[in-house]
Amino acid sequence: MGKLVLIDGHSILNRAFYGVPELTNSEGLHTNAVYGFLNIMFKILEEEKPDHLAVAFDLKEQTFRHKMFADYKGTRKPMPQELHEQVPLMKEVLTAMGVPILTMAGYEADDILGTIAKRCQAEGEEVSVVSGDRDLLQLADTHIKIRIPKTSRGTTEIHDYYPEDVKREYQVTPTEFIDVKALMGDTSDNIPGVPSIGEKTATNLIVAYGSIENAYAHLEEVKPPRAKKALEEHYDMAVMSKELAQICITCPIPFAYEDAKIENLYTPEAYQYMKRLEFKSILARFDVQDMGGNSVEEHFWSVEDLSGAEQIFEKAKGAKQVGCQLILAENQVAGLTVCIGEEEIYTIPAAGFLTGNYLCDHLEELIAKRDPALEPVAVLDLKSQLPYLNLDYGSAVVDMGVAGYLLNPLKDTYEYDDLARDYLGMTVPSKTDLLGKQSLAKALEEELPEAVTCGCYMAYVACKAAGVLKERLEKEGMLKLYREMEMPLIYSLYHMEQAGVRVDKEQLKLYGEQLEGKIATLEQEIYELAGEKFNINSPKQLGEILFERMQLPHGKKTKTGYSTAADVLEKLAPEYPVVQKILEYRQLTKLNSTYAQGLAGFIREDGRIHGKFNQTITATGRISSTEPNLQNIPVRMELGRAIRKVFVPEDGYVFVDADYSQIELRILAHMSGDERLINAYRDAQDIHAITASEVFHTPLAEVTPLQRRNAKAVNFGIVYGISAFGLSEDLSISRKEALEYINKYFETYPGVKQFLDEQVKLGKEQGYVTTMYGRKRPIPELKSGNFMQRSFGERVAMNSPIQGTAADIMKLAMIAVDRELREKHLRSRIVLQVHDELLVETHRDEAEQVVQILTDRMKHAADLKVSLEVEAHTGDNWLDAK
Template identity: 70%
Template sequence: MEKLVLIDGHSILNRAFYGVPNLTNSEGLHTNAVYGFLNILFKVLDEEKADYLAVAFDLKAPTFRHKMFDAYKGTRKPMPEELHEQVPLMKEVLTAMGVPILTKEGYEADDILGTIAKREQKDGYEVTILSGDRDLLQLSDTHIRICLPKTSRGTTEVHNYYPEDVIREYQVTPEQFIEVKALMGDQSDNIPGVPSIGEKTATSLIVQYQNLENIYTHLDEVKPPRAKKALEEHRDLAELSLKLARICVDAPIEFSMADAKLENLYTPEAYEYMKRLEFKSIAARFGEGIRNESGPEKQFVLVEDFSEADALFEKAKKEDHIGMELLAENGSVTALALSFEETGSYIFPVGGFMTESYIAGKYEELCRTGHAWVLDLKHSLPFAKLSYGDTVYDAGVAAYLLNPLKDTYGYDDIARDVLGMTVPSRADLIKKMSYKDACAKEQDNFTRMAGLMAYTAFAAGKPLSERLAAEGMEDLYRNIELPLIYTLFHMEDEGIAVRREELTAYGGKLKKQIAVLEKEIWEMTGQEFNINSPKQLGEILFEKMQIKGGKKTKTGYSTAADVLEKLAPDYPVIRKILDYRQYTKLNSTYADGLGTYIKEDGRIHSRFNQTITATGRISSTEPNLQNIPIRMELGREIRKVFVPRDGFLFLDADYSQIELRVLAHMSGDERLIEAYKTAQDIHAITASQVFHIPLNEVTPLQRRNAKAVNFGIVYGISAFGLSEDLSISRKEAMEYIERYFETYPQVKSFLDSLVAHAKEQGYVTTMFGRRRPVPELKSSNFMQRSFGERVAMNSPIQGTAADIIKIAMIRVDERLRRENLRSRLILQVHDELLIETAEDEKETVMKILSEEMHHAASLKVELEIDMHGGKNWFEAK
């Protein structure tokens, strides 16, 4: 028998929307429901081997069932806007794939599906209906299978139901399933049901009495009494629900099996949608013929002849625009990919006379022409002697500036986002192989990957430049982000020394403290247990000890930090548990963890990333040296293991309240600016003005509260957040915030203007033109919108502070090198710079730090720094 697959469009789209995390493409379109729908569709088609396919959708116009329900209830839950906007998009994609879309005014999708399924079963077809709605189980028949996708632990499984499967799982036949539904109701499906009758009771009644009519015939016998009473009082609802629950199977639907014949879904039109929506994994289904967007005219040529290579390099030097990528990793060069014309790319593998040094040298020469675009400049700097003054354009950094919300900026991402091409990624072509192994064992795929890298850099250069200029970020790119690449590389290359023996001793100290805390916690709770087990800990605290305030979850009591922090002031054992967690984290992350990163030179060479955070801040990984804990004394002591080399010391310079100073400048608030100009304690001044008391009468508590408000305002803090921070009522917190804005009215109007701009334009900007998109403001979810408002208020301030510290880093590093000093910038932690300073250069370095950090930006208030020196990082900080 030939097979027809019918899909309940809205139902599957709805299931996909709630089952797939929020996704947006470069245009800001929400795409998670479409993505999930297509994945489910392809999974079913792969399994079903169908001959025909059609998708049914509801129309916006109310159906006869909606009208019946509205007469009873009057309201239906609206569809979230993020899902609503994906419905027409889904229909466009299906149309592009050649899939017929079925609708009928006055009828729901399941009526269409039921009518066609029953009709085509009679005509000798095997029918599969895909839906997320259990209601469709009533359609299950000899040759009609109902498929219900169910998601568990992130994996979607499709459960199949013929009549015997319905009976086995629900104890009733498909026809009786309608009766069960009528009794139990389903508000999400506009079926009121009979109050106080749940699924278990409804099923039991139908198993016993077969149908609703027979239940009412034997109503006097019905048990339990609660159900009998509900049935007596709500017969009208029961009968209405039965009508609402029954799917129409004889609707006047025009349908042609010829139109539903499954042909080639992978059309060029559909492929264009996959590119636009940025569905890389789905686009991969479209086959090599379509996926290779470089087309047959693009030639990726492997050049192994030395004289031919030399001639091509000479030719490239004379071009006014080239794209390159140096394929190097693990300390060795594998190849150079080069593109300078639309025809494709040349790939030069290391071998014979083309040694590693020859290839790296040619890359360096071409970079110095001033018209080269590469994908990842920092990655190549260990092999090419380039630095400030060598203008090389980094496509990855440019793509990041244009869309800082993405996770990756590989050649396949740039090809898709900038060139409208969907090309296979590195993982697609060489899996997890190294460049060297891939070149030797998978040469064709390696050549293709390298060629795509160079071609993407070449072809994307011009459009990236044009978009940066159009969005006002050309200066930011050229004067901050490009030179920063060299600064970050220099920091990574230098690294920071760690005394392994002191790290071991520090770990021993932590382990002793952990053991002490463990015993104290066991004594206070009255038994030994695994403190690291949330389940055991929850049972001890909230069941055995009967501590009030626990939050019960599906897996037990929550012992998350925010829950325990609220209880800690009243329960000493909880403070001990929080301390225990801090010490165990210190031990695993730093005492034990840091040792694995110490290289043969005795130094840790962390990676500094400039394309990770949406605000423009630099992040540190492998290991993260920006997250060294400083709140606990024993946590701060970890800095003692970081030391300068012999004959050097550490100088640490930290911007003082840079974000508050940026807020004063950008808001133009005269009182806040004046407060800084008086060079007094800003938090005490704020307390004085907010609480209307003389400055010399401000108490430590008032200053602490004012400090929380000062810094909280920068992060768009809510009254709830402030009340949590200060352990005060929400009303008091709201009064603090209102007083603050009365004191600094221009701050309020400035923050409001940022939110208004973000709502209108979709983004906010820093003082230097950096854009931060804020798609959350368009969300139908209140929490998401609130988050978006905080982002809109905070990003321009935090981003401007990030830009300033970047400027300072570049200038300090460049000047140290220009003045031929031995001292080096080795670490940046948020607003702090750490210099490994030659002892005889201390005064010079202090002068450089002071001048360059003070003058990194011109604000209406002075930039101030705190500077300290020491024989280890602890002393310097």
Template identity: 70%
Template sequence: MEKLVLIDGHSILNRAFYGVPGLTNSEGLHTNAVYGFLNILFKLLEEEKPGYLAVAFDLKAPTFRHTMYDAYKGTRKPMPEELHEQVPLMKEVLTAMGIPIFTREGYEADDILGTVAKKAQAAGMEVTVVSGDRDLLQLSDAHIKISIPKTSRGTTEVHTYYPEDVKREYQVTPEQFIDVKALMGDTSDNIPGVPSIGEKTATNLILQFGSVNGVYEHLSEVKPPRAKKSLEEHRDLAELSYKLAKICIDAPVEFSPEDARIGDLYTKEAYEYMSRLEFKSLLARFGDHVKKEAAAALDFHAVTDLAVAEALFQKAMGSERTGAVLLAEGPEISGAALCLDGQNAYLIQKEGFLTGEYLAEKMTELYRTGHVWTLGLKSQLPFLDLGYGDTVYDAAVAAYLLNPLKDTYDYDDLARDHLGLTAPSRADLLKKLTYAEAMDQEPEAFLSFAGFLGHCAYQSGGILMEKLEAEGMKDLYLEIELPLIYALYHMEEEGIAVKREELSAYGEKLKQQITVLEQEIWDMTGSQFNINSPKQLGEVLFEKMGLKGGKKTKTGYSTAADVLEKLAPDYPVVQKILDYRTYAKLNSTYAEGLGNFIGPDGRIHSRFNQTITATGRISSTEPNLQNIPIRMELGRAIRKVFVPRDGFVFLDADYSQIELRVLAHMSGDSRLIEAYRSAQDIHAITASQVFHIPLDQVTPLKRRNAKAVNFGIVYGISAFGLSEDLSISRKEALEYINQYFETYPGVKTFLDGLVADAREKGFVSTMFGRRRPVPELGSANFMQRSFGERVAMNSPIQGTAADIIKIAMIRVDRRLREEGLESRLILQVHDELLVETAVREKAQVERILSEEMSRAAALKVPLEIDMHDGKNWFEAK
């Protein structure tokens, strides 16, 4: 028999909305319900293998059930806004996939499903009805199966029901299920039911008397007396509830099986939706179709002849704009992608006379013309002879500036976001193959990959530059972000030396301390247990020891850091546990982890990422050298293993309170500006002014509290957050914040203005024009909106500080090279620059650091630098 799957659109979308953690794409569009729905859909298709498929939705127009219910109740519970906005989006996606949508004015989706299911059964089809609504169980029949998906934490299980399954689980037949619902009611389905009658009583009554009518025919026999009395008084509700619960199976819905026959679901239009919504795990399903569609629209050519390659390079040199990418991974060049017009793209393969050296030389020459757009310039620089005087436009960096909320800026992202083109991703084409493997095993796929790379770099160039100029970020791109690529590459190339034997010794110290702490914790708790097991730890602390403040979860007591940190001041054993975790993390991440990254040259070459953070900050990975601990003495000691080469010392220069200085400048608050101009201790002067005490009477505690307020204001801290940080009441924290804003009214005006501006424009900007979208401010969710307000307040400050340190990096790195010094910038950690400095050049490097960092931006307050030197990073910091 042919099989039809019918889906209850609103019900499954609702289930998915609550079952999948909140997702948004980089446009700020809520996507979790659509994502969950599609996962359920694909799971059903794989398991059911139907030939026919349709989805039914309610219409906004009131149905007869709405009218009956509203006459009784007045209003229905509104749909959450984040879900409401996904309903039309879901319909658009289904339409793009060619899946028919059934609606009928005056009828709910249940009625459409019931009618179509019965018609399909009568036509000899097997039917599966998919809904999260148990009301649909009444439709269960010999050839109609009801499937109810249950989604939790992204995982979906489907429970299926034929009549015997309904009988087994609910004790009644599918037809009697209506009567049970009529008596017990269902608030989630807006069925009032009869007061005082629950599911157990309703089921027993229907089993005894067969139906609601049977119950009323034998009302004198009903027990218990309370149920009898309620039934007598509320017969109108029982009858109304029956009408609300009963699904119409003869609605005026036309159905022909051919209307629901499954065609090609993986269309280009559907792929574009998946790309826009950033459902990367689903994109692979569309790969083959998209490859054919996209490749058919463009001409890609493989070049293996030297004369042809020479002619192409010569033509590229004279072009107004060229798309070019040197295809290199690891130590090996595989080829070069070129595009000189909107139709043709070329893969110049490394073959014969077309050696890696030849390609590197020709690409260097081409890049120096100043009209090349590429993708991933930093990864190509190891093979090219380029420097600060060479302007090469990186399209990925431009796309990042235009939307810093995305997580990737590959050629397929550019195609979708800026060219209106659907392009298969690298994973679609090459799977997990390297360039060299792909050239050998999948030459056609590699040609397509190279062709799309070159084409998207070429086509997006002019568009991206126009958008940057329109949004006021052209100078930011040209003067900061493009030169930064060279500074980051130079730091990666230099790396930082690590003494492996000292790293091992540091690890042994940590292990000893871990062992000591472990024994102390066991002694204090009176039992030996696995401290790394949250379940065992929770049982020991909150059950055996009876500590107050435990939070019970489904899997046991929460032992998360925030829970333990609240308990630590009152329970010494909890502080020991927090210390144990810290040392264990230090050992695994640094003592053991760093050793894996030491190269043959004895140095760690971390990767510095330019397009990761939304604020513009640089991040470090493989390994993360920006997260070296500084709070604990033993944590800071890890810096001792980082050393300069022989004849060199480390010079470490750190901006002093740069974000507070940026706040003073951008807010224009006269009192804050004066405090910095007069070189006063900003935390002490804030304490004096906020707490209304003479400066010479500010205690260390008052200064610490003022410092927490100063930095908390920068990060949009709430009274709750400040109370947690300072271990004071929320009321007291609120008074601190209010007193701060009374002291610095310009700051309050500035921060409020940022939030208001972000609500109006949808973004905030740094001093240098960097934009940070704030879609969270439009959320109906209070927590999301509150987060958006903090982002709006913090991003311009943190982003401006990030811009300033980038400018300083570029200028310091450039001067070290231009002045012919051996000293090299090797590390940037937020507001800190580390230079491996030749001893004989120390005075000159100090001057360069001081001049370039202090002059990186013209603020209303001075940019002050703290500078130290040392024989290792610990000493220099």
């Protein structure tokens, strides 16, 4: 006896869609329903261990077997667009896994499932039918089990029903369940039912009489009276509802049991879908070694002798396209991978005569002496290799990871397997697939064959993707952006990382002591105001103290206690000193852990912090900072700003800090073309005061500080697509008043309103918006059925062209400054970049020259309708230079 699992496709997709939080992959595809469906399917398969499997779907354009089905079931509410687009995707995934998909014109999935279930039971098979629809309980039989999954917050429980289970839970047999459904009706399935009869009354009637027809035959006995009257007046409706509720078990669908036999679900085609959909937990189910199918692996070689390596480098000199990647261990080179053609892909471990220096020298030479008629050498991550190579601006090398980022900035990673899948249509094992958590360098040292495979894939994908990515960048209008901004930026960021920034350890220690003293004082003040000691860092204890013991208003009870989130406390802070002190306490403890204590761990032997600056992290194109994040130093609190004091230049040097003045507002003026805003900047007016004057209809000379502050909030808020609610929260005013401010602003600067509306429109039409330099920012959220997600997408559409353009201009300025400092052989170097700000460690003799270079290069990084203004200051620490 075999076992067959039948799945109700649309029903389980629907359950998964509403049960799993919204998910999108980096292409912007909605994937939560597919993800949930697969998890339910795998759970069922693991529990049932069937040998056969099939999935039934309704046809997209359904023609029903009876006219009344078209009249009633044809009026079902359409599914949400985000779910609708996942149906064909689900079918593609199932097909890739070799799972049969069953459909038939004129019949619903229920009918197909019912027919096949009954047919296979008659042939002696065990059947499990999986559906989220209780209608299918009518199919429960001796050898037919109905399984109904319930998914909530990503967790799925499955309820099982044989006939005795249906009887126990619903008091009726599976056959009688049809009559109950017919009497009570089902709005979700457009079964009208009988007015005034609910589930309880319907169940009592069928328990008593066994069927609608028998109940009608005993109409005089039917109780309560309203049920008798309803059945008498609407008997025809009850009969029709029963027809609608009854699943057909004799539909003429062709089905061969053997065609549903489960073979290998984990096919290479399915693996490629899981990679594309970014289902990492499901990918773990696949045996990567079986994914193979890549004949290219036949041409992966390990080269360990000097003569073989020499021949490879000689051939590489004349190869039209070359892919390379250094394999790095801690502070040394463990090997090099080289691809010079489809059949010549090599991993060269560093050993014997093939030292790390030898490999670096030959790679350097290959790049430095590259014939301009040939394509540049392609690598995956140039910045990580620069410490070992003597390369600089203009070298004949291209970074495929950065190219992949430009084409899709929403992805998390741009490893070789990502690029292979996204641009070469190849499914290749990732580094983790091949080596687990072991480093490639260590695996190479242990002579593991997987290390050679991994290394060769790096070089092969870099080589093969180079031409494809170049064409895609050209097609998307971003090749110039890539060549003139993103590639040179790699060297600028590397130079900044190498320079590092010096930290005064003694000042850092003093700063920590100052914070700890202030924190201790705040603790005591909070205890006194609260009337008792408690753990301020415990949200549960804090909530009880504030909202139960002290009876503060606006307490929001959650499953784990009262919410003490920042937004809750900030509303209370103006009226309750204890809350104000708690917020300050939180800020200071974060400063202490993140900076006073946290920074110390990053200081190297040279007394400097050499952080990482990343160009493939943010969707807008901004540079980000990690290990540690030096771009997130607080500026609003005096004690927060004071952390900048610990950053100091070398002896004989000073800091020159230059930052753009209101760059995003100036970009808004340029991109919107609003003449009034442009003129305000051209006249060198105080933009916040002039906005206050216009918005509040007040003569410029009479604008109050409060009006200017409010106008400033509106000015910057508009750039970020702020809502009336957001502005009302920021300014502590009513939403109505905030909306008036915004409307007055748009009346004052109509070109800005037109520009922002146009960006949202373009985002919806194209799926992306662009910066002044052509950088694209995809916005999948604009297609969401969720209002909050769509609203977020609209704000992104308004802000990304402005913020992205500001980031692009800063990148151009940074490259220009760095190049000039080097070309003029100055000792001064950029040590930090923080959004609109550059910090240069400047030799005292060069201070005047550096200020001039910074001001000139930053001012002229872009040609806008309004001038870019730069403020440069000098100081003996970062705080003083501000």
